[in-house]
Amino acid sequence: MLKFHNTLTNNLEEFQPLDGNDVKMYVCGPTVWSFAHIGNFRTFVFGDVLRRYLKYKGYNLTHVFNLTDVDDRIINEAKKAGKTIDEFTAPFIEAFWEDFDALGLERPEIAPRATQHVAEMIQIIETLLENGRAYESDGSIYYRIAAFPDYGKLSKINFAGNVSGASGRVDTDKYDKENANDFALWKLVDADEPTGWDASFGRGRPGWHIECSAMAIKYLGETFDLHAGGVDLKFPHHENEIAQSEGATGKQFAKVWLHSEHLKVEGETMSKTAGNYFTFRDLIEKGYAATAIRYLLFSVPYHKQLNFTFETLDGAEQTIARLRDFRKRLQEANLPDGINTDLEGKVRGFLADFETAMDDNLNTSVALAALHNLVRETNTAMAHEVACTEDRSLILHIIDKFEAVFGIFGEPQEEILDSEIENLIEERRAARRNRNFARSDEIRDLLSEKGIVLEDTKDGVRWKRK
Numbered sequence: 001m002l003k004f005h006n007t008l009t010n011n012l013e014e015f016q017p018l019d020g021n022d023v024k025m026y027v028c029g030p031t032v033w034s035f036a037h038i039g040n041f042r043t044f045v046f047g048d049v050l051r052r053y054l055k056y057k058g059y060n061l062t063h064v065f066n067l068t069d070v071d072d073r074i075i076n077e078a079k080k081a082g083k084t085i086d087e088f089t090a091p092f093i094e095a096f097w098e099d100f101d102a103l104g105l106e107r108p109e110i111a112p113r114a115t116q117h118v119a120e121m122i123q124i125i126e127t128l129l130e131n132g133r134a135y136e137s138d139g140s141i142y143y144r145i146a147a148f149p150d151y152g153k154l155s156k157i158n159f160a161g162n163v164s165g166a167s168g169r170v171d172t173d174k175y176d177k178e179n180a181n182d183f184a185l186w187k188l189v190d191a192d193e194p195t196g197w198d199a200s201f202g203r204g205r206p207g208w209h210i211e212c213s214a215m216a217i218k219y220l221g222e223t224f225d226l227h228a229g230g231v232d233l234k235f236p237h238h239e240n241e242i243a244q245s246e247g248a249t250g251k252q253f254a255k256v257w258l259h260s261e262h263l264k265v266e267g268e269t270m271s272k273t274a275g276n277y278f279t280f281r282d283l284i285e286k287g288y289a290a291t292a293i294r295y296l297l298f299s300v301p302y303h304k305q306l307n308f309t310f311e312t313l314d315g316a317e318q319t320i321a322r323l324r325d326f327r328k329r330l331q332e333a334n335l336p337d338g339i340n341t342d343l344e345g346k347v348r349g350f351l352a353d354f355e356t357a358m359d360d361n362l363n364t365s366v367a368l369a370a371l372h373n374l375v376r377e378t379n380t381a382m383a384h385e386v387a388c389t390e391d392r393s394l395i396l397h398i399i400d401k402f403e404a405v406f407g408i409f410g411e412p413q414e415e416i417l418d419s420e421i422e423n424l425i426e427e428r429r430a431a432r433r434n435r436n437f438a439r440s441d442e443i444r445d446l447l448s449e450k451g452i453v454l455e456d457t458k459d460g461v462r463w464k465r466k
């Protein structure tokens with residue numbers, strides 16, 4: 001029985017979709033003003049594992065994942081670069097999907113962009129103006145939190161005593177929890193500002209929170225099953241999404257809310273502002289495999305903090321290599337016909353352990369332990385020559401089931417022998433001696449395609465498999 005810890009109720013609850021076998025889910029996506037860092041990707045990998053496990057359980061999924069392509073930073077950065085916001089965000093959107101695919105994240109069914117849904121946002125703001133939950137001040141439109149008595153039900157922050165109205169308004173999208181105030185739904189823009197949309201209540205641009213209400217309702221309906229995002233979004237972003245949506249429709253917005261904890265570096269949240277971040281690209285350039293980065297990011301359950309170190313990333317590299325090697329050895333082993341029922345019983349037990357762990361609020365570390373136990377038991381059976389052909393078929397089938405959720409084995413690469421690598425490195429050395437850098441680069445690229453990374457050190461060239 002699949003259970004989730006629902007932030008809204010603060011309980012571990014059995015998951016029951018609203019509509020039979022169909023699950024509707026919304027995950028907040030990136031702000032495309034720069035390259036996403038691996039902290040962002042921890043949250044997106046969590047969204048992917050959630051997605052894959054729901055599919056594993058046989059649900060039909062509609063998964064919406066938005067791109068925030070307009071906010072203060074994007075507008076300012078675009079202006080500095082002398083570009084429109086679309087021109088400015090285009091390369092970051094392209095890079096984002098490249099990284100997303102490389103990390104083995106499955107594309108969501110719908111990936112809407114904020115700038116393409118401003119009409120839907122305007123409609124919700126109009127409803128809120130009509131029912132008194134929004135008001136105009138100095139040309140901008142604010143949400144009146146005092147008119148929504150449930151405000152605070154997600155973040156469990158007690159807002160009693162907070163001043164609402166002119167003295168308690170905030171214009172910034174990201175504010176801290178001491179500042180529970182009326183927030184901007186629509187910001188007035190100067191007449192000569194190129195980024196702006198016309199609305200019945202004046203030309204302006206949307207605040208950050210309204211986009212998710214508009215896109216979730218448009219694609220998933222007024223009430224839907226699951227809403228997820230990083231823990232920093234709980235307040236104010238998700239609290240505000242609830243206030244806007246429920247304030248406009250009068251119906252419950254999302255039933256279940258899931259929040260993933262942050263990726264930390266030496267105890268601090270990895271973030272652009274703190275400067276303590278690595279993008280996915282940084283790590284790939286250092287020679288790490290995407291599958292190892294993915295493994296690291298979900299190896300700790302989503303609701304626990306994960307501390308990033310290069311030691312653990314190196315460990316993940318070795319683990320991935322060991323797993324791949326195991327699968328290959330098993331595929332190629334010369335085994336006696338038949339089945340070893342003792343081994344069969346054990347490996348079926350590991351599959352059951354995996355499902356029990358994932359059912360328990362996606363406990364990925366215990367689920368991974370089931371995979372490692374399967375590898376250990378099978379290795380022992382192979383060493384004692386008691387693994388048989390039918391066990392092999394079953395074990396490979398179970399690995400495929402794990403893989404449908406974990407996505408860590410990656411595409412099988414064409415093998416290259418150590419001796420071939422050494423020969424190519426020798427040829428590259430000769431090419432460099434002869435100042436034939438074109439050939440030297442060609443060899444490096446060829447090796448890279450085969451998953452081999454070269455490192456030029458003062459003691460010569462070192463290589464490793466990705």
Ligand code: AMP
Nearest residue numbers: 030031039040042043229230262263270
């Ligand atoms: P942003 O691009 O800033 O809108 O953030 C995109 C997503 O990344 C949000 O769901 C954030 O909660 C999440 N996020 C930001 N920093 C971290 C971090 N250090 N660890 C995990 N998730 C993060």
Ligand code: ZN
Nearest residue numbers: 028029212237
């Ligand atoms: Zn959102």
